[in-house]
Amino acid sequence: MLDAIKTAVVKLEEKKVIKLVKYAIKKGNTQREIIEAVQSGLDTVGYYYEDGRYGVTDLMMAGIIFEEILEIESLKLQNNTPEEAIGKILLCTIEYDVHDIGKSIFKSIALMSGFDVIDLGIDVSPIVLLEETIKQKPDIIAISSIMSTGAKHMKEANDLLVSRGIRDQVKILIGGLSTHNEAVDYVGADMFTKNVYEGVGVCKMWMERGGSNKL
Numbered sequence: 001m002l003d004a005i006k007t008a009v010v011k012l013e014e015k016k017v018i019k020l021v022k023y024a025i026k027k028g029n030t031q032r033e034i035i036e037a038v039q040s041g042l043d044t045v046g047y048y049y050e051d052g053r054y055g056v057t058d059l060m061m062a063g064i065i066f067e068e069i070l071e072i073e074s075l076k077l078q079n080n081t082p083e084e085a086i087g088k089i090l091l092c093t094i095e096y097d098v099h100d101i102g103k104s105i106f107k108s109i110a111l112m113s114g115f116d117v118i119d120l121g122i123d124v125s126p127i128v129l130l131e132e133t134i135k136q137k138p139d140i141i142a143i144s145s146i147m148s149t150g151a152k153h154m155k156e157a158n159d160l161l162v163s164r165g166i167r168d169q170v171k172i173l174i175g176g177l178s179t180h181n182e183a184v185d186y187v188g189a190d191m192f193t194k195n196v197y198e199g200v201g202v203c204k205m206w207m208e209r210g211g212s213n214k215l
């Protein structure tokens with residue numbers, strides 16, 4: 001079943017994907033298994049784009065299919081209220097970057113793990129990130145960067161937090177296709193993880209160790 005979902009995602013068979021996902025839910029597959037199958041299909045779509053088999057409209061279709069899946073009732077996740085949450089994450093895709101599929105996957109896993117997630121969306125400027133940090137008082141800022149332009153803007157965001165004297169009151173996790181371990185020092189972040197599950201694991205570890213001092 002999960003392989004069939006992956007194949008249908010790769011073939012961009014929108015209706016079939018939705019039908020198979022609903023069937024998989026009925027058969028007892030977990031949300032994590034389903035999202036991983038879809039993610040693996042999206043990775044293949046990415047390779048097909050790179051080797052020229054797919055074009056930009058195919059990429060857009062892949063994004064639409066993923067959004068539709070997250071709208072399926074039993075895969076839809078409610079935010080955890082601040083009272084019941086294990087911590088607060090401010091999430092965004094950084095400036096000049098409109099890719100949000102990886103961010104949405106991170107959000108799903110963070111919600112499933114009990115975090116309160118404030119999603120600022122895509123193409124978020126460093127200044128907006130600073131303002132929202134002051135307003136929302138998160139424990140953690142999680143930034144997705146898919147475009148290679150991302151490191152520069154993530155560094156700008158970090159530097160703004162430093163210049164306002166609030167950088168040490170929040171943890172910063174960075175992730176996404178263009179991001180890597182070496183970027184952590186350049187950006188001034190606390191951690192990079194390639195994988196969303198690892199990333200949410202790191203967030204949990206930070207909270208268990210006392211989180212960050214609130215702003």
Ligand code: B12
Nearest residue numbers: 046059063097098099100101102144147148175176177199
């Ligand atoms: C789908 C897609 C699109 C869709 C996006 C739809 C959407 N709603 O997001 C659309 C069509 C809109 C699009 C547009 C463009 N795209 Co595009 N796109 C892709 C594609 C095929 C897949 C990206 C994707 O969603 N993958 C699936 C998700 C699940 O993977 P992911 O994003 O990497 O996320 C995973 C991890 O990185 C990580 N992660 C992600 N975020 C976070 C955050 C945290 C905190 C953590 C811990 C982990 C984490 O976890 C996720 C799950 O494993 C990639 C190719 C590829 N191989 O990835 C190109 C790609 C990213 N796009 C690219 C380009 C060039 C563009 C365009 C400029 C194309 C154009 N000519 O207009 C525009 C960009 C405009 C902009 N300013 O952003 C390039 C980027 C090149 C670069 N060096 O920066 C790529 C690499 C393709 C290529 N090889 O050329 N794209």
